[in-house]
Amino acid sequence: MTFADLALGEPVLKALREIGYETPSAIQAATIPPLLAGRDVVGLAQTGTGKTAAFALPIIDRLDLSQKAPQALVLAPTRELALQVCEAFEKYAGHLKNVHVLPVYGGQGYGVQLSALRRGVHIVVGTPGRIIDHLEKGTLDLSELKYLVLDEADEMLKMGFAEDVETILAETPETKQVALFSATMPAAIRRMSKQYLHDPEEITVKGKTQTSANVPQRYLVVQWQQKMDALTRILEVENFDGMIVFGRTRSITEEIAEKLRARGYSAAAINGDVAQPQREKTVNQLKSGKLDILVATDVAARGLDVERISHVVNYDIPTDSESYVHRIGRTGRAGRSGDAISFVTPRERGLVKMIERATRQEMTQMSLPSVDEVNETRLSRFDDRITAALGDSERIDRFRDIVAHYVRNNDVPEVDVAAALAIVAQGDTPLLLEPDAEPEAPRERRERTDRDRGDRPDRGDRPERRAPREGLATYRIAVGKRHRVEPRQIVGALANEGGLRRDDFGAIQIMPAFSLVELPANLSRETLDRLSDTRISGQLIELRPDAGRPQRRTDGERKPYRDDRGPNRPSFRDGGDRKPRYKRGDG
Known part of the structure; x- marks a missing residue:
């Protein structure tokens, strides 16, 4: 099967030929025909299977370029994915004139987005939080929307965007066509599919958790x-x-x-x-x-x-x-x-x-790779360079005369001159590694015996947990274990709505009724206000600097909060029975 067999228009096919796409992937071949026919679709496929083209190509093929209001909305869990989807749309629309695609995500100034929306855009690709902001401000009109895509829907739910997604869906016309793509089909996705999609065709591409057989x-x-x-x-x-x-x-x-x-x-x-x-x-x-x-x-x-x-x-x-x-x-x-x-x-x-x-x-x-293997490769490449140089007969003739002149005047064997020229060409870096350059083999982790464990200091002798690293402060958010939040939901929501990078996060500690998150100490007032209005799992997080937390007393009672700790000096002392703190990158 080729893309031409999928009934796509010539401008789209021409763009695909220029990009180098010849045959559709499994998800594309199964998804594009029903989408072109106007049906809702649920596509189950892993990352890297070509989902973006599966929904982007039918949308581009049916755009009404005379309509100024947004015709297509793609919701993505992260701003990085939103940008990449925008890039894909722009590539596929390369042979259509004046197709306007707008990325909408947290961390980017509103001015650029507002100007583009006023001029008119055909396709909006954004994260749920920023889309909600525009809907609340009245700056995004979805009344004429024809196509809605939920990309990586399971990830959006894991990051706490379920309520935002449903709010956005409620603001869109009943007549729209919906495509939902997800790597898995948890109960929440199944429920959303039944509620918001009309008789969808369910397409599953199996086995994509496997890596390519072409990759040892x-x-x-x-x-x-x-x-x-x-x-x-x-x-x-x-x-x-x-x-x-x-x-x-x-x-x-x-x-x-x-x-x-x-x-x-x-x-x-x-x-x-x-x-x-x-x-x-x-x-x-x-x-x-x-x-x-x-x-x-x-x-x-x-x-x-x-x-x-x-x-x-x-x-x-x-x-x-x-x-x-x-x-x-x-x-x-x-x-x-x-x-x-x-x-x-x-x-x-x-x-x-x-x-x-x-x-x-x-x-x-x-x-x-051993020293001998490295040296063998270096010698082979050195030989290749000599062979390539010998192919330049004109320059070889000139240098042959120069070498012969040196040999005649200095009574030095030609092979020594060649060796000297190799030294000049190589410079100070040695051509070969010395045998003593072999690194020490990694030591395996030693199993601890009961006797070893007896040598450990008692838990009570362990030092207190460290304070936030330099430049970070501890903030409190009003969601915790009872709200069933996970670190990745917190990171995803705060990163998207506050324009934060992953490296802006320190430790995350989830408590029963609240969580403590290490974030940059110098967050602007605008960012703090925006983050305070963020929701995770439908709960308003009410982010604020943490004023400290109570320490555990030996008699089982708790000390009252200390107000003099300041946002940069929380206490992380515990009684040893809590789970360890989540580190940045967990989950």
């Missing part, structure tokens, strides 16, 4: 401090074209890219801090071959499809299988081959088993 998966057990040396050796011995190196945090990606550049590799980092124009420039450099290594966080690489990517390296192995599948999906796309290598510290061995169970594919343990 390997892992290397390595100590944290040895990761950069391990990455450098792998770069030396692996025959790669383009590569993505995944790091867990913004700071890690920038550190990796900087160290790779210092070692002579063309590398750049993209993460949540990188502005969209710079991100596009970096990705284009990767596509054109001006850049060989992209160091990225999960969010920044979402939706990235670059044909040159032959290798993916998980510098930090992800803690959930879905992120792993998404990362590995950046290579081996559209039938191409690829390679995936994950760095695993001794304590992370359990993650390998978890990923293998989820993907139903085995990961092969590899060894760190």
